Amino acid sequence: MSADITMTSNVTGSQRYYLPQPSPYPVLVSAALLVLFIGSGLRVNGVGAGSWLMAAGLLLLLYAVVHWFSGVIAESRGGVYHRWESRSFRLGMIWFIISEIVLFATFFAVLFYERRISVPWLASLDPRFSPWPGFVGGWPTAGPAGHRFATIGPLGIPLVNTILLLSSGATVTWAHWGLKENRRQQLIAGLIVTILLGAVFVLLQAYEFHHAYTELGLTLGSGVYGATFFMLTGLHGLHVTVGLVMLTTILGRSLKGHFSAEHRFAVEAVSWYWHFVDVVWLCLFVLVYSV
Amino acid sequence: MSSVSAYVNEHEHEHDHKPRGLARWLFTTNHKDIGILYMLFGVTFFLVGGLFAELIRAQLIHPANHVLTPELYNQAITLHGLVMVFAALMPVTAGFANYVIPLMIGAPDMALPRLNNWGFWLLPPAAVVLVFPGILQLFGVGNGPIDTGWTIYAPLSVRSGLGVDFAIFAIVLLGASSLMASINIIVTIFNMRAPGVTMMKLPLFAWSWLITAFLLIAVFPALIAGGLMLLTDRHFGTHFFSAAGGGDPVLWEHLFWFFGHPEVYILLLPTAGLLSHILSAFARKPIFGYRAQVYAYWTIGVLSVIVWAHHMFTSGMPIAGQLYFMYSTMAISIPVTVLFICWLGTIWRGALSFETPMLFALGYIGLFGIGGLTGLTLADAVADQQYHNSYYLVAHFHYTLFGGPIMGVMAAAYFYLPKITGHMYSERAGRWHFWLCIIGFNLTFIPQFLAGIAGAERRVVDYPIQFAGFHMASSIGAFILGAAQLLLVYNIVVAWRGRTEPASARVWEGAQGLEFTLPSPPPYHTFAERPAVV
Known part of the structure; x- marks a missing residue:
């Protein structure tokens, strides 16, 4: 690509893409899935603790997803999109x-x-x-x-x-x-x-x-x-x-x-x-x- | 509504300082951070997967050896395959996509930054789930991680231990990760290009990843579906893969290879894109045949999803099926040859210089070329009856996937390391790394071609004494190849510590593209104001 590059200085506000701040929820969702799947793997093989881990994983998943989406809704209400x-x-x-x-x-x-x-x-x-x-x-x-x-x-x-x-x-x-x-x-x-x-x-x-x-x-x-x-x-x-x-x-x-x-x-x-x-x-x- | 105002206030402020500590890496929404995470994860598991390979070669260095038990050997070959494909190569190419594509197309970040973070953070749980049975075994539960071979063929995988269940869950996590990354890359390329970056001005790396992302979305769900069916066959009484219930073990092979064959191109295409940039930079010439390469990516993408059963010529298939899969497979060599011609056209009569990235790029062309040619012989349905399940296949596979994607990733790593860290690596160590790779790799796999043609079976813990010479040479080559990778780690550390010569914005005299107009390392946030590309 031999394109000539110039930086434009007259950028209007609406051309700025909204970049979210760091968020703890994606990694929390992943942690919840880790617990859920280890629980599932134990459960299908008849290891007792599996069911408890599955329940804990599901609860954590619910918590993380609800908070993740709440944040997105708040941003939407805040008019950043x-x-x-x-x-x-x-x-x-x-x-x-x-x-x-x-x-x-x-x-x-x-x-x-x-x-x-x-x-x-x-x-x-x-x-x-x-x-x-x-x-x-x-x-x-x-x-x-x-x-x-x-x-x-x-x-x-x-x-x-x-x-x-x-x-x-x-x-x-x-x-x-x-x-x-x-x-x-x-x-x-x-x-x-x-x-x-x-x-x-x-x-x-x-x-x-x-x-x-x-x-x-x-x-x-x-x-x-x-x-x-x-x-x-x-x-x-x-x-x-x-x-x-x-x-x-x-x-x-x-x-x-x-x-x-x-x-x-x-x-x-x-x-x-x-x-x-x-x-x-x-x-x-x-x-x-x-x- | 306090949270609302908080979000808005943060939006109005300009942040260029980075968050600190562990939280930065866990919670980040920055494409450069996430790209670095992907790449470090990939390098780490490249070493882990390599360790499994060294264990395999240590076991096979002479016949009737006892380095590993047969059980551990089966686990080692399975984990070597799964780790290298899913935890090493795919994350590294996704890492380059994350770091470089927004810079190449003048985007402020990836289109969906939180999803981007989630895509990466699905990988460590997948790795933990995959090896978790090893921990369970220490407590006397089950018999360790998956041991079926990376293809997880039924009915063995229906009968095998609990390692298979955890591998299925790991694949679901990896699939979710790949799908999220693919969606993000597609949306970024469609929606975040700077004004003037039209689709036919898109850098080839972005094009190649776009096709890769299409492929991932087209095939990974099929593997997830197959995994679910395997899980229900194992634990919930279904008969998808059992003839007693009207099912068919070969159905698993279809599902696996419908994913597995395009997977080869998923690994290959991103590095094919990078290769074009690197060859052009060190030949100091524009890319030859830009349009032809874009069309070749499309052709490869389309063909790759309709050729899968060439992995199954010996599984039993009507003649018409064998002929169809043979000819369609061979047809792929046409667009791949187009790529080769474009690469050679790019360096033809160029003012070449041979820095480490260029060495690896040229190595790519040579080794991947051998991989492609031996692939044609395997695609021949008649000849394949002889080659299948032999070391010839193993050697072909490694010429394709080490010779192509891994050499490409090495080339790209040295190409972008100064850009990312802001400092040069040791050129001397880089050259040693390259030459040891070439010597070690060929010493490992040329004997495997020969042993395979002579009839040596793959995947077996022991072998007839007639193959002892081949295996000895192969193991010595593997040790050289493995040791050489420490030089890669050394070079990453050298560049990262930043005591070497600082890299300029352009880094390489012939480097082209928007990413080389930015300082090295680029600021934490780039292109908050959109550049215009004329």
């Missing part, structure tokens, strides 16, 4: 969601691999050499050594859940439109309806999981079908729950009057996240429950 900073946040959120998409895409790829490759291959082994000569494959399957189970059809709770989540996607957009035109009542009403729809979704999913475990015999141990089903829907349910926490935070801030048509990054980020969770559910509904 302008268009330049806001663009960083927006780009950051977009790329974070892209990384989440890859995470889910991996599990969908695993589903594809099982249905199209590993199960058909296992079924097409020469019976003289196969440890399970009677295995015929097909989908759903618990595998050659698995137990019997029933699946959840698409038309019951899953269809209701699809309608709930799609509606919540519409209501969060409606709330966002309200904010863009500084109609605070519409923002608040839209958020409340979205949270209610999302909460009912999570409750129905919990009911469905319980039903699967107790009555259908469908568990994590039900071969590749059960494993993939619970990993995908479970991970999605976790994301919906996190989305609900984010929406509730935004609702609380809206009630305090934090947002305006000009200052609306947090609302937008949460609504993007919510749409992402929505689209993942649509893929789940089609690829896991229906096809």
